[in-house]
Amino acid sequence: MDRSRVIELLDRWIAEAAPDEGHRWVQEKQEEIAGGAPNRVFYTSFSAVPRYTGKADLDLSAADREAAEEARAGWRPGDWSVDQAGRSRLVLSLPSEDRDAYLSTLDRVFTHADMNESVALYQTLPVLPYPKAHRARAAEGLRTNITAVFNAVALHNPYPAEQFDDGAWNQMVLKAVFVGSPLYAIQGIDRRANAELARMLVDYAHERWAADRSVTPELWRPVGPFAEGAMLDDLERVITAGTPAEQQAAALALAQSPTDRAATILDAHPELRDAVQRGALTWGRLAREAMDAADHAVENAA
Amino acid sequence: MSENATPRDERTMYIDPHVHMVSRTTDDYEAMRDAGVVAVIEPAFWLGQPRTNIGAFQHYFNMLVGWERFRAAQFGIRHYCTIGLNAKEANNEPLAEEVMDLLPLYAAKEGVVAIGEIGYDDMTDAEERFFHEQLDLAKELDMLVLVHTPHRNKKEGTSRSMDLCEEHNLDPTRVIIDHNNEETVEEVLDRGFWAAFTIYPETKMGNERMVEIVREYGTERIFVDSAADWGVSDPLGVPKTAQLMLERGLPKEAARTVCYDNPLAAYGQSGQIAEEDWLNPPAIDQRQVYSGNSVLRGGRDPVVEDPADRRKDSIIIE
Numbered sequence: 161m162d163r164s165r166v167i168e169l170l171d172r173w174i175a176e177a178a179p180d181e182g183h184r185w186v187q188e189k190q191e192e193i194a195g196g197a198p199n200r201v202f203y204t205s206f207s208a209v210p211r212y213t214g215k216a217d218l219d220l221s222a223a224d225r226e227a228a229e230e231a232r233a234g235w236r237p238g239d240w241s242v243d244q245a246g247r248s249r250l251v252l253s254l255p256s257e258d259r260d261a262y263l264s265t266l267d268r269v270f271t272h273a274d275m276n277e278s279v280a281l282y283q284t285l286p287v288l289p290y291p292k293a294h295r296a297r298a299a300e301g302l303r304t305n306i307t308a309v310f311n312a313v314a315l316h317n318p319y320p321a322e323q324f325d326d327g328a329w330n331q332m333v334l335k336a337v338f339v340g341s342p343l344y345a346i347q348g349i350d351r352r353a354n355a356e357l358a359r360m361l362v363d364y365a366h367e368r369w370a371a372d373r374s375v376t377p378e379l380w381r382p383v384g385p386f387a388e389g390a391m392l393d394d395l396e397r398v399i400t401a402g403t404p405a406e407q408q409a410a411a412l413a414l415a416q417s418p419t420d421r422a423a424t425i426l427d428a429h430p431e432l433r434d435a436v437q438r439g440a441l442t443w444g445r446l447a448r449e450a451m452d453a454a455d456h457a458v459e460n461a462a
Numbered sequence: 463m464s465e466n467a468t469p470r471d472e473r474t475m476y477i478d479p480h481v482h483m484v485s486r487t488t489d490d491y492e493a494m495r496d497a498g499v500v501a502v503i504e505p506a507f508w509l510g511q512p513r514t515n516i517g518a519f520q521h522y523f524n525m526l527v528g529w530e531r532f533r534a535a536q537f538g539i540r541h542y543c544t545i546g547l548n549a550k551e552a553n554n555e556p557l558a559e560e561v562m563d564l565l566p567l568y569a570a571k572e573g574v575v576a577i578g579e580i581g582y583d584d585m586t587d588a589e590e591r592f593f594h595e596q597l598d599l600a601k602e603l604d605m606l607v608l609v610h611t612p613h614r615n616k617k618e619g620t621s622r623s624m625d626l627c628e629e630h631n632l633d634p635t636r637v638i639i640d641h642n643n644e645e646t647v648e649e650v651l652d653r654g655f656w657a658a659f660t661i662y663p664e665t666k667m668g669n670e671r672m673v674e675i676v677r678e679y680g681t682e683r684i685f686v687d688s689a690a691d692w693g694v695s696d697p698l699g700v701p702k703t704a705q706l707m708l709e710r711g712l713p714k715e716a717a718r719t720v721c722y723d724n725p726l727a728a729y730g731q732s733g734q735i736a737e738e739d740w741l742n743p744p745a746i747d748q749r750q751v752y753s754g755n756s757v758l759r760g761g762r763d764p765v766v767e768d769p770a771d772r773r774k775d776s777i778i779i780e
C-alpha cells in the first residue's frame with residue numbers, strides 16, 4: 161500500500177468537496193496532530209469534522225476510483241461523504257512510530273465513537289498502520305446491531321478478507337445474510353468461500369424454510385464450490401421450484417460445484433446452463449437485478 | 463376537548479430547549495409531540511444521586527448522543543444535547559478530573575449544541591475550578607455555553623457566572639443563562655446574554671409569573687423551557703406556557719418568539735440544530751432498531767398516530 165498516496169488523494173478530494181475554510185481547518189488540525197499535539201486535539205477535531213467540512217458526497221470520478229485502487233488494492237472511498245474523508249485524514253495524521261501509544265489512542269476513539277464516527281473509523285481500517293493489530297476491533301464492529309456500522313466493516317472493505325480467520329469470516333458472511341446486506345459487496349466473497357461456511361449457510365436456509373420464509377438468492381454464492389450430498393438436493397429443489405432469481409442463483413452455484421451430479425442437475429435446465437456458460441448470467445448481474453427489484457418494491461409501496 | 467385541555471394546533475411548533483428525557487417515559491414523548499414539540503435539547507446534568515465512577519459518565523454521554531436521540535426520533539421529535547460536568551458533581555474532584563479528560567471525546571460530536579449545563583450549585587472552590595476549565599474548553603472548541611444558575615443565592619450566583627464568562631472573553635450572545643427569575647432577568651438581558659426561564663412546579667418559575675415577565679421585558683433574548691427530569695415536573699411546560707400567554711392577552715408572535723424562534727436562534731449558532739431537521743424529517747418508523755432494541759415491545763403496532771387527547775391537565779403550572 162502507498163499510504164502517502166492515499167493521504168494525497170484524501171487531501172485533494174477534501175479540497176474539492178469541502179468549503180474552503182473547512183478544508184483549511186482540516187489541514188490545520190492534521191498538522192497539529194502530526195506535530196504531536198495532545199490527544200484531546202485529535203479527539204475533539206475528529207468529532208468536529210462535519211461542523212467544518214459539511215457532509216457533501218465526494219462523488220468521485222472513475223479516474224479517482226482507479227487512483228484509489230492503485231494506491232491501495234480494494235480501497236473504495238468512491239461513495240464516501242467529505243466528513244468521512246476528513247475523519248479518515250485526521251486518523252491518518254496520528255503519529256504511529258510508538259506502536260503502543262498509537263494503538264491506545266486509536267482504541268480510545270473507537271471506544272467512545274458515535275454511529276457516524278464508528279462508520280468513518282471502520283472504513284479507515286484498510287489504510288491504517290499495523291493491520292494485524294485491528295483484528296479484534298474489526299470483529300467487535302461486526303457484533304454491533306447498527307447496520308450502518310456492520311456494513312462499514314463488511315462491505316466495500318478489503319480488510320476482512322485479508323485479516324479474518326475462517327471463524328470470523330464465516331460469522332461475518334452469515335450475519336450479512338441475516339441483516340440483508342448484499343454479499344456481492346463483500347470483497348473476497350468467492351476467494352474466502354469454505355466448506356464450513358457452505359454448511360452454515362445451508363443450515364440457515366433450512367431454518368428459514370422451516371419457518372416458511374425465503375432466503376436471499378446470493379446465499380448460494382459461497383455454497384456453490386462446496387456443494388455436495390444433501391446440498392445438491394437443496395439446489396435441485398431451488399432450480400426446479402424457486403423464483404426466477406432463486407433458479408438463476410441455483411444455476412450459478414451448480415455450475416461452480418465440482419461434482420458430476422451438479423452438472424447432471426444443471427443439464428436438465430439447458431437455458432440457465434447456457435446463460436451461465438455464455439457469461440450472460442453472473443452473480444454480479446443477479447445481485448444488481450435483485451437490488452433494482454427491491455427498490456421498485458419500495459417505490460410501489462410508497 | 464375540555465376548556466382547559468392542551469390545545470392541538472397543527473401549525474404551532476415548539477422547542478423545549480432544556481429537558482432531561484432520559485428520565486421521561488414514552489407517554490411523555492407522545493404528549494409532547496401531540497402538543498406540538500418538534501425538538502428538544504437535553505443538557506447533561508446529574509441524575510439525582512452522584513455518580514461514583516467514570517464509566518457512569520461515559521454511559522450517560524453515550525446515551526445522550528445515541529440511544530435517547532433514537533428514542534425521540536421514534537416519536538417524531540428531534541433530540542439534541544449539551545455535554546458538560548454539572549456543578550453538583552464537580553465537588554468530587556478526583557472524579558471530576560476524569561470527567562474533564564472524557565469531555566473532549568464527546569463535546570464536539572454531531573448534535574451537541576453547547577457545553578453545559580455548567581455553573582454553580584453551592585459556589586465552592588471545586589465548582590469554580592471546573593466552571594473555569596469548561597469555559598476554556600468552550601472557547602477552545604468555539605462552542606456555545608449553557609449556564610445553570612444556583613437555586614440558593616441565585617442573584618449572586620448569576621452575576622458571578624456572567625463575570626466568569628466575560629473573564630474568558632466569551633461573546634454573551636453565545637451564552638445561555640438558564641433558570642432565571644424576576645430577580646435576575648434584568649441584569650442578564652442588560653449584559654447581553656440569553657435569558658432562559660424554567661417552568662418547573664414549586665421550585666422555579668410558575669408560568670403565570672412567566673407571562674408577566676414577557677409583558678414587562680418583551681421577548682428579545684428570552685425563552686422558556688421545562689427542565690422536566692426525574693422530579694415532579696411537566697414536560698408540557700413550553701406549550702402550556704405559550705397557551706397561557708395567548709389566554710392572558712399577549713400576541714401570538716410573542717408566544718412563538720419565546721417558545722420557538724428564540725431557542726432556535728440561540729442554539730442555532732452551534733450549526734448543529736436547524737429548522738430543516740424537523741420540517742424535512744425522515745419518516746417516523748418505529749420498526750427501526752438501535753443496538754437491537756426497539757422502543758416497542760410486546761408486538762404493539764409500530765405506528766404513532768393521534769393517540770386520543772389523554773392529558774386533560776390545566777395549562778397553569780404553579
Ligand SMILES: [Zn+2]
Pocket residue numbers: 480482505507579689
Ligand atoms: Zn437541567
